[in-house]
Amino acid sequence: MVTELFAPALYETLFPAGIxxxxxxxxxxxxxxVVIYLxxxxxxxxxxxxxxxxxxxxxxxxxxxxRASRDWRIVFTLGIVAGAAVYALTFQSGLxxxxxxxxxxxxxxxxxxxxxxxxxxVQPWRLFLGGILVGIGTxxxxxxxxxxxxxxxxxxxxxxxxxxxxxxxxxxxxAQVVMALGVSP
Amino acid sequence: MNGNxxxxxxxxxxxxxxxxxxxxxxxxxxxxxVVLNFLQFTDFGLLFVMGGAAVVTGIAFALVPRLLExxxxxxxxxxxxxxxxxxxxxxxxxIFGVGWGLSGICPGAAYASLGVGNVTxxxxxxxxxxxxxxxGYWRSQRAGSTAPASAD
Numbered sequence: 569m570v571t572e573l574f575a576p577a578l579y580e581t582l583f584p585a586g587i588x589x590x591x592x593x594x595x596x597x598x599x600x601x602v603v604i605y606l607x608x609x610x611x612x613x614x615x616x617x618x619x620x621x622x623x624x625x626x627x628x629x630x631x632x633x634x635r636a637s638r639d640w641r642i643v644f645t646l647g648i649v650a651g652a653a654v655y656a657l658t659f660q661s662g663l664x665x666x667x668x669x670x671x672x673x674x675x676x677x678x679x680x681x682x683x684x685x686x687x688x689x690v691q692p693w694r695l696f697l698g699g700i701l702v703g704i705g706t707x708x709x710x711x712x713x714x715x716x717x718x719x720x721x722x723x724x725x726x727x728x729x730x731x732x733x734x735x736x737x738x739x740x741x742x743a744q745v746v747m748a749l750g751v752s753p
Numbered sequence: 754m755n756g757n758x759x760x761x762x763x764x765x766x767x768x769x770x771x772x773x774x775x776x777x778x779x780x781x782x783x784x785x786x787v788v789l790n791f792l793q794f795t796d797f798g799l800l801f802v803m804g805g806a807a808v809v810t811g812i813a814f815a816l817v818p819r820l821l822e823x824x825x826x827x828x829x830x831x832x833x834x835x836x837x838x839x840x841x842x843x844x845x846x847x848i849f850g851v852g853w854g855l856s857g858i859c860p861g862a863a864y865a866s867l868g869v870g871n872v873t874x875x876x877x878x879x880x881x882x883x884x885x886x887x888x889g890y891w892r893s894q895r896a897g898s899t900a901p902a903s904a905d
Contacts, residue, residue: 582796582797583796583797583798584795584796585781585787585796585798586798587798587801589779589780589781589798590780590781590798590799590800590801590802590805591801591802591805592776592779592780592805593776593777593778593779593780593781593782593802593805594776594780594801594802594803594804594805594806594809595776595805595806595808595809596772596773596775596776596779596780597772597773597776597777597780597782597802597805597806597809598776598805598806598807598808598809598810598813599772599773599776599809600769600770600771600772600773600774600775600776601769601773601806601809601810602809602810602813603765603768603769603772604765604766604769604770605810605813605814605817605824605831606813606817606821606824607761607762607765607769607824607825607826607827608762608765608766608824608826608827608829609823609824609827609829609830609831609832610824610827610829611810611814611832611833611834612769613834613861614859614860614861614864615859615860615861615881615885617860617864618860618881618882618884618885619885619889621882622882622885622886622889626886626889626890628889628890628893629893629896629897630888630889630890630892630893630896631889631893639763640762640763640766643763643766643767643770644766644767644769644770644773645770645864646767646770647766647767647768647769647770647771647773647774648770648771648773648774648777648861648864648865648868649774649864649865649867649868650767650770650771650774650868651770651771651772651773651774651775651776651777651778651865651868652774652775652777652778652783652864652865652866652867652868652869653774653868653869653870654771654774654775654778654868655774655775655778655779655868655869656778656868656869656870659778659779660778660869660870669779672781672784672787674781674784674786674787674790675784675786675871678870680870683870684870685869685870685871686783686784686869686870686871687870687871687872687873688784688785688786688866688871688873688874689786690785690786690789690856690857690873692873692876694855694856694857695785695856695858695873695874695876695877695880696876696877696879696880697852697855697856697880698851698852698853698854698855698856698857698858698877698880699852699856699858699863699876699877699878699879699880699881699883699884700852700880700881700883700884700887701848701849701851701852701855701880701884702849702852702853702856702858702859702860702877702880702881702884703852703880703881703882703883703884703885703886703887703888704845704848704849704852704884704885704887704888705845705846705847705848705849705850705851705852705884706845706849706859706860706885707845707884707885707888707889708841708844708845708848708888708892709841709842709843709844709845709846709847709848709849710836710841710842710845711836712849712859712860712861713803713853713859713860713861713862714773714859714860714861715834716846717803717806717807718803718806718807718810719810719814719834720834720835720836721803721807721810721811722806722807722808722809722810722811722813722814722834723810723811723814723833723834723835724811724833725833725834725835725836726838727835727836727837727838727842728834728836730838730842730843730846731842731845731846732803732846734842734843734846734847734850735846735847735849735850735853736850737850738846738847738849738850738851738854739792739849739850739851739853739854740792740794740854741850741854742792742850742851742853742854742855743789743792743793743854743855743857744792744793744794744854745854746854746855747793753786
């Protein structure tokens with residue numbers, strides 16, 4: 569096991585929630601992308617949905633270029649929402665448990681009709697302002713964490729690897745500054 | 754492309770999204786706090802999410818084109834996800850990085866976050882549409898006024 573590669577104290581410091589939920593979740597994210605790729609040949613990313621969906625309401629040429637894929641991108645996004653909801657109805661609600669799943673302590677849990685919803689404590693202004701920058705940056709930068717990070721890196725694309733390194737370094741710097749300024753949650 | 758799609762095309766896209774979204778929920782990437790914990794160096798688990806996913810796609814993207822001629826539901830040949838490099842990759846990546854570091858949320862994880870019950874994430878989704886619209890409007894105008902537009 570990976571656990572034995574580290575001294576226990578170091579492992580506990582680096583991975584306070586263990587690694588299995590992350591590794592299993594990551595493998596499933598990759599599997600989802602592979603299922604689509606295998607059947608259709610499409611290496612899908614999540615952020616194009618933003619622009620392709622805007623083509624329904626705006627005639628701008630940047631959005632209209634995604635007309636051909638806009639319907640299946642909505643289905644892909646609905647699938648992501650539904651898949652996360654299946655997780656919420658099972659593991660998050662405690663109806664299913666596994667030694668590979670660590671439930672965690674972040675955010676706020678709310679019981680609704682026997683199921684457990686999870687809500688973030690991160691302030692709305694951070695989500696909204698951050699969201700605007702994510703919307704601009706992923707589209708100008710040709711991809712996000714799934715397009716560049718999962719499919720692009722999986723394709724050994726130099727562009728994607730440079731993209732991932734860029735947004736990771738900048739995001740770490742930003743999050744560190746935000747923390748140093750005492751902004752929390 | 755529309756109209757004559759294979760009847761299983763949409764169901765397969767949905768199932769792929771379902772597995773993808775379940776993985777984002779299970780790995781807690783749908784929780785901005787957990788992403789911020791990585792970016793602030795208190796939990797490095799995110800590396801296993803991105804790494805685990807890229808290993809799976811890496812194997813598939815390398816093997817599938819050698820084993821199969823064409824994708825059964827589209828008839829398309831299998832390619833890799835290769836995009837041209839220019840300074841937009843750095844500029845866009847930098848802007849995305851600031852947004853991701855501030856909010857702890859990225860597009861796929863935001864969709865999944867809605868699925869786990871996090872209605873507060875609608876703030877981030879609204880922001881992402883606003884941001885995507887702003888850059889699209891600006892770039893469409895610029896492409897219209899200074900043809901020929903650069904291809905990217």
